[in-house]
Amino acid sequence: MAENRAENRPELVAEVQQSFGVVEKPLTLWERIYNNGAFRKGALLVAMALIWELYARKINNPLLFPTFSATVEALWTAISSGVIPQRTWSSIRVLLQGYGAGLVLAGLLTALATATRIGTDLLETLSSMLNPLPSIALLPLAVLWFGLGNNSLIFVLIHAVLWSVALNTHAGFRSVPESLRMVGRNYGLSGLRYVALILIPAAFPNILTGLKIGWAFAWRTLIAAELVFGVSQGSGGLGWYIFENKNLLETANVFAGLFTVILIGLAVENLIFRNIEGRTVHRWGMQR
Amino acid sequence: MPEPLLDVRGVTLQYKTKDHLVTATYRVSFRVFRSDRYVILGPSGCGKSTLLKAVGGYIEPVEGEIRLGGEVIRKPGADRVMVFQEFDQLLPWKSVKQNVMFALTASRKLSGKKAEERALQYIEKVNLVQFSNSFPHTLSGGMKQRAAIARGMAMEPAILLMDEPFAALDALTRNKMQEELLQLWEGTRFTVIFVTHSIPEAVRIGNRILLLSPHPGQVRAELSSNGRDELGPGGLTLTQRIEKLLFGGNVEGEVRSHG
Numbered sequence: 361m362a363e364n365r366a367e368n369r370p371e372l373v374a375e376v377q378q379s380f381g382v383v384e385k386p387l388t389l390w391e392r393i394y395n396n397g398a399f400r401k402g403a404l405l406v407a408m409a410l411i412w413e414l415y416a417r418k419i420n421n422p423l424l425f426p427t428f429s430a431t432v433e434a435l436w437t438a439i440s441s442g443v444i445p446q447r448t449w450s451s452i453r454v455l456l457q458g459y460g461a462g463l464v465l466a467g468l469l470t471a472l473a474t475a476t477r478i479g480t481d482l483l484e485t486l487s488s489m490l491n492p493l494p495s496i497a498l499l500p501l502a503v504l505w506f507g508l509g510n511n512s513l514i515f516v517l518i519h520a521v522l523w524s525v526a527l528n529t530h531a532g533f534r535s536v537p538e539s540l541r542m543v544g545r546n547y548g549l550s551g552l553r554y555v556a557l558i559l560i561p562a563a564f565p566n567i568l569t570g571l572k573i574g575w576a577f578a579w580r581t582l583i584a585a586e587l588v589f590g591v592s593q594g595s596g597g598l599g600w601y602i603f604e605n606k607n608l609l610e611t612a613n614v615f616a617g618l619f620t621v622i623l624i625g626l627a628v629e630n631l632i633f634r635n636i637e638g639r640t641v642h643r644w645g646m647q648r
Numbered sequence: 649m650p651e652p653l654l655d656v657r658g659v660t661l662q663y664k665t666k667d668h669l670v671t672a673t674y675r676v677s678f679r680v681f682r683s684d685r686y687v688i689l690g691p692s693g694c695g696k697s698t699l700l701k702a703v704g705g706y707i708e709p710v711e712g713e714i715r716l717g718g719e720v721i722r723k724p725g726a727d728r729v730m731v732f733q734e735f736d737q738l739l740p741w742k743s744v745k746q747n748v749m750f751a752l753t754a755s756r757k758l759s760g761k762k763a764e765e766r767a768l769q770y771i772e773k774v775n776l777v778q779f780s781n782s783f784p785h786t787l788s789g790g791m792k793q794r795a796a797i798a799r800g801m802a803m804e805p806a807i808l809l810m811d812e813p814f815a816a817l818d819a820l821t822r823n824k825m826q827e828e829l830l831q832l833w834e835g836t837r838f839t840v841i842f843v844t845h846s847i848p849e850a851v852r853i854g855n856r857i858l859l860l861s862p863h864p865g866q867v868r869a870e871l872s873s874n875g876r877d878e879l880g881p882g883g884l885t886l887t888q889r890i891e892k893l894l895f896g897g898n899v900e901g902e903v904r905s906h907g
Contacts, residue, residue, distance in 0.1 A: 539737040542706060545724045547754040547803075557754060561741045644741045645785025 426612040434612035451597030458517020466525035495520040521574040532566025652679035658712035672698035673865035687854030695865030726755035729800040738784040770802040
């Protein structure tokens with residue numbers, strides 16, 4: 361037993377080795393390629409296009425299910441003839457008007473909710489009532505009030521954007537840590553400067569989420585609304601283009617229209633929002 | 649005796665929780681003089697943080713008043729800069745340098761080149777020059793607190809208010825930070841009020857220690873410290889005296905039975 365006691369055991373003091381051999385070794389080419397997210401997603405897309413092409417060729421019914429190559433061809437023709445760019449522009453113009461108006465209203469509502477308690481109640485009541493209401497359900501009413509035209513579209517778009525942006529921004533403001541608030545007040549910030557220099561940047565992850573959700577809602581609502589009430593002034597947007605070609609049984613063009621909707625959605629998400637995130641919340645370590 | 653820089657007279661502080669009205673401190677009085685390292689020490693629940701927030705101007709006393717240089721404190725101001733315990737007091741969207749500059753520009757104290765120069769000068773004092781362009785989330789806890797201290801000191805406030813700034817750090821880092829704070833003080837002789845619940849920290853940091861009793865906080869004693877914790881006239885070290893005052897007379901007996 362005695363030799364187990366600590367003072368009977370020898371002590372040890374070691375020199376720490378200073379130089380090491382190879383600690384890192386480069387990954388193989390394949391490992392590096394496979395680690396690239398864009399490559400993996402690209403490979404998935406190619407696989408899906410291949411399955412589509414083979415299946416469509418097998419059933420051989422261009423009326424119901426055109427091949428991938430026929431869709432790409434139709435898309436290319438429609439783009440080079442200027443039809444799709446024009447329709448897209450007409451959709452996006454309306455969308456930007458509705459989105460912009462929605463953001464302004466969301467800003468006002470959030471300001472009111474941040475400043476007063478009754479404003480908070482107003483925002484919470486209104487958004488819990490109206491947020492679950494699909495924008496498209498308001499379209500008949502909008503047509504009744506504003507007639508067939510862009511004003512009706514903008515009205516439903518505002519409804520699509522307003523609640524998600526206002527709710528997220530308000531939630532973001534409320535979750536700003538107490539110490540940041542106190543820091544802001546410590547250096548004499550109040551009123552608008554306090555909102556602009558402390559609240560908005562501190563709540564930016566939430567605000568960005570609101571903007572993204574609002575954008576997605578607005579884009580879907582717009583295409584759906586155009587499908588329902590179609591042409592307003594001469595041209596009409598992408599939704600109308602899809603509807604028109606369905607009536608003409610130009611199924612490849614329908615697919616081309618849907619493709620464009622997808623591509624624009626992807627572009628906005630991956631180019632615009634991803635970029636904003638990379639320069640802000642990711643860089644600041646507020647979001648992974 | 650010179651005029652005190654900060655004069656706290658009979659201050660009673662209350663705050664409301666969801667279903668209680670809590671009295672945090674009851675008729676607390678103390679005076680802080682220029683270049684003091686004034687430590688407020690007490691167990692949790694003695695209202696020491698609330699007291700510091702009142703000096704900061706975030707809470708108004710229900711009784712008594714707090715005067716800074718003769719003026720009654722009514723709201724937060726850049727002449728009393730707070731350093732908090734929480735690591736999230738740095739603005740995450742600004743680099744270390746921008747955080748320090750933000751304090752100077754937001755308070756309209758300095759702007760542009762001058763703010764940058766002042767910021768760099770204080771970042772150098774806390775040994776963060778290499779990290780002046782880093783964002784807070786890339787820094788360790790100790791570095792974040794150093795940045796917060798640089799931001800507070802760059803304001804060159806009348807009083808620096810520190811609310812347990814080292815409490816969330818590991819023991820080794822805390823030790824180092826205490827030493828650095830004392831070195832900084834040697835260099836500039838700023839006035840600081842330092843809130844802590846650690847007796848060794850109070851003895852080491854402070855030249856004057858205010859002891860508060862809990863529930864609600866009342867002044868138990870105000871002692872002087874030279875940082876060395878030597879045996880005093882009563883045959884007790886400062887630490888032992890503080891323990892005796894806070895926990896009653898049985899400490900000596902405990903010490904003997906352990907010794």
